[in-house]
Amino acid sequence: MFESxxxxxxxxxxxxxxxxxxxxAPKRTSTWDGVRNFQARNFLRDAMKVGDAVLVYHxxxxxxxxxxxxxxxxxxxxxxxxxxxxxxxxxxxxxxxxPTWFQVDLRAVKKLKRPVTLAEMKxxxxxxxxxxxxxxxxxxxxxxxxxxxxxxxAAGF
DNA sequence: GCCAACGTTGGC
DNA sequence: GCCAACGTTGGC
Numbered sequence: 347m348f349e350s351x352x353x354x355x356x357x358x359x360x361x362x363x364x365x366x367x368x369x370x371a372p373k374r375t376s377t378w379d380g381v382r383n384f385q386a387r388n389f390l391r392d393a394m395k396v397g398d399a400v401l402v403y404h405x406x407x408x409x410x411x412x413x414x415x416x417x418x419x420x421x422x423x424x425x426x427x428x429x430x431x432x433x434x435x436x437x438x439x440x441x442x443x444x445p446t447w448f449q450v451d452l453r454a455v456k457k458l459k460r461p462v463t464l465a466e467m468k469x470x471x472x473x474x475x476x477x478x479x480x481x482x483x484x485x486x487x488x489x490x491x492x493x494x495x496x497x498x499x500a501a502g503f
Numbered sequence: 504g505c506c507a508a509c510g511t512t513g514g515c
Numbered sequence: 516g517c518c519a520a521c522g523t524t525g526g527c
Contacts, residue, residue: 357525383510383524406525464526482508484524 353495354394355401355412355478356452357486365402365413365454374454379425380435382447386487391422391448393489400452401490401498403478404461411461412498420451458502472497 356378358364368376381387394400400416424445427433440446467473477488 359525385510410526484509484526486524 352393352395352398353401353490353492354389354398354418355403355488355490356416357403357405359406360404360413361407364404365416365457368402368416368452369414369454369457371454375419375451377425377449378452379427379449381425381449381486382435382437383486386485387446387448389487389489390450394418394450394487395421399455399495401495402452402454409461410464412458412467412502413461414454414458415456415499416452417455418450419453422448422450425449456499458499460502462498462502466501467498470497 360366363376368374378390381390396418398418400418401412402414402416404411404413424442425435425447427435428437428440428445428447429442430436435447437446464478467476468479473479473494476490476494477483477485478490
């Protein structure tokens with residue numbers, strides 16, 4: 347079971363929702379909603395499983411960095427914001443019978459003592475294959491190899 | 504604030 | 516089904 351645990355990275359703009367917000371949420375848990383990209387949706391819907399480990403990355407902020415580690419506590423289920431007309435993420439084409447967008451629930455597990463910055467990661471040869479660091483890749487939910495995951499957690503400890 | 508890169512939409 | 520136009524992401 348443990349060996350099949352997958353590793354992920356999710357991006358968030360901390361001005362909207364930060365790792366600290368997750369850390370301070372009831373039970374340190376929150377839904378991870380609002381993803382509106384099909385490839386990311388597929389990971390949320392089909393691939394992320396309870397117990398999977400997740401790096402939480404802060405984008406569009408100084409410094410851009412991995413802020414902490416979370417775990418999946420509920421696997422993919424329909425994102426209700428797609429049906430909410432008043433929500434910024436409302437999708438008029440989505441139908442409750444056949445939801446388009448999915449979310450998971452995440453629980454904060456570990457706050458890195460030292461955020462691991464994008465600038466730092468770019469200079470680490472071992473991380474050069476990370477999807478996050480590839481030119482033009484802007485997936486907000488992406489898989490991470492166990493090696494890359496371990497390197498980052500160790501660097502931030 | 505800029506803009507490269509990418510995803511989506513819609514006319515044809 | 517092509518592809519130009521448009522919108523978004525997200526680093527710089």
